[in-house]
Amino acid sequence: MGIILDVIGGLLLIGGASFLVVCGLGLIRMPDLFTRIQAGTKATTLGTLLTLVGATCLRPEWGIELLLIGLFTFFTNPLSSHVLARAAHRSGVRKLSTMKVDRLAEDTGGES
Amino acid sequence: MGNFLIYVAAALVGLAFIFAFTRFIKGPSAADRVVAFDVLTIISITGIVLGALAGERSIYLDVALVYALLSFLGVIVVARYIEGGF
Amino acid sequence: MSTLMLAMSLLFACAMIGAALVAIRGKSLPIAILAAGLVSLLASILFLILAAPDVAMTEAAIGSGLTVFLFFFVLGRVRGGEHD
Numbered sequence: 001m002g003i004i005l006d007v008i009g010g011l012l013l014i015g016g017a018s019f020l021v022v023c024g025l026g027l028i029r030m031p032d033l034f035t036r037i038q039a040g041t042k043a044t045t046l047g048t049l050l051t052l053v054g055a056t057c058l059r060p061e062w063g064i065e066l067l068l069i070g071l072f073t074f075f076t077n078p079l080s081s082h083v084l085a086r087a088a089h090r091s092g093v094r095k096l097s098t099m100k101v102d103r104l105a106e107d108t109g110g111e112s
Numbered sequence: 113m114g115n116f117l118i119y120v121a122a123a124l125v126g127l128a129f130i131f132a133f134t135r136f137i138k139g140p141s142a143a144d145r146v147v148a149f150d151v152l153t154i155i156s157i158t159g160i161v162l163g164a165l166a167g168e169r170s171i172y173l174d175v176a177l178v179y180a181l182l183s184f185l186g187v188i189v190v191a192r193y194i195e196g197g198f
Numbered sequence: 199m200s201t202l203m204l205a206m207s208l209l210f211a212c213a214m215i216g217a218a219l220v221a222i223r224g225k226s227l228p229i230a231i232l233a234a235g236l237v238s239l240l241a242s243i244l245f246l247i248l249a250a251p252d253v254a255m256t257e258a259a260i261g262s263g264l265t266v267f268l269f270f271f272v273l274g275r276v277r278g279g280e281h282d
Contacts, residue, residue: 010117017124024131040147044154065173076184087191088143142228171251182263193270
């Protein structure tokens with residue numbers, strides 16, 4: 001039982017770390033600020049949560065602290081990405097020419 | 113077995129750190145660097161958890177908790193600055 | 199100090215030098231402030247690797263949180279006078 005839990009936890013750790021690698025790759029390869037925000041926060045949220053679940057499998061007695069870290073990450077990470085994207089949109093960051101839909105500009109009448 | 117898997121995960125986290133740091137070095141605007149800063153903080157949280165697992169010290173997790181709060185605060189402040197607030 | 203800790207500290211030390219160079223040679227002031235915050239963040243990870251968790255916590259809260267907040271607050275207040 002213990003060995004199975006160890007292997008499952010290690011595989012979850014590797015899965016989370018590979019999501020972080022994908023996030024870094026997207027951060028380099030993406031052409032625009034908004035796509036970089038998209039790559040940089042969604043993938044890291046999933047990667048961090050997977051890593052924390054894997055750590056909980058390896059050390060079940062640290063569960064409460066790991067749960068707290070996971071809760072903070074889960075709630076603050078999408079919020080900060082949203083705030084940053086809205087601020088960048090308002091301050092007039094250069095958009096890609098391939099951007100087809102801009103709902104925020106439509107909602108505010110195209111002024112911000 | 114578990115220790116070996118922890119080392120592989122730590123190598124992957126180091127690779128992700130190098131990628132995000134490249135974006136921090138050459139990001140054209142300040143907002144790109146803020147995104148890279150946020151990602152670096154979160155990668156550091158994962159690295160600290162891996163270090164706590166490898167070194168078997170649960171006191172490291174408190175530092176990871178502080179980091180999880182700090183990344184939020186920093187991004188909010190910089191977003192307010194970019195938006196022209198304060 | 200295990201091999202993992204040694205490799206992590208080498209990586210973070212090299213990244214610290216790079217961030218310090220960005221802070222010195224950066225074009226604009228917000229970029230320099232962000233790079234200084236990153237230097238402080240990596241320094242706190244190095245403190246953690248050197249087995250001083252309380253120092254690392256203080257360094258992260260003061261150097262990477264409060265200093266960046268204070269600098270951006272003041273920079274937002276003196277906007278327009280930053281060319282002097």
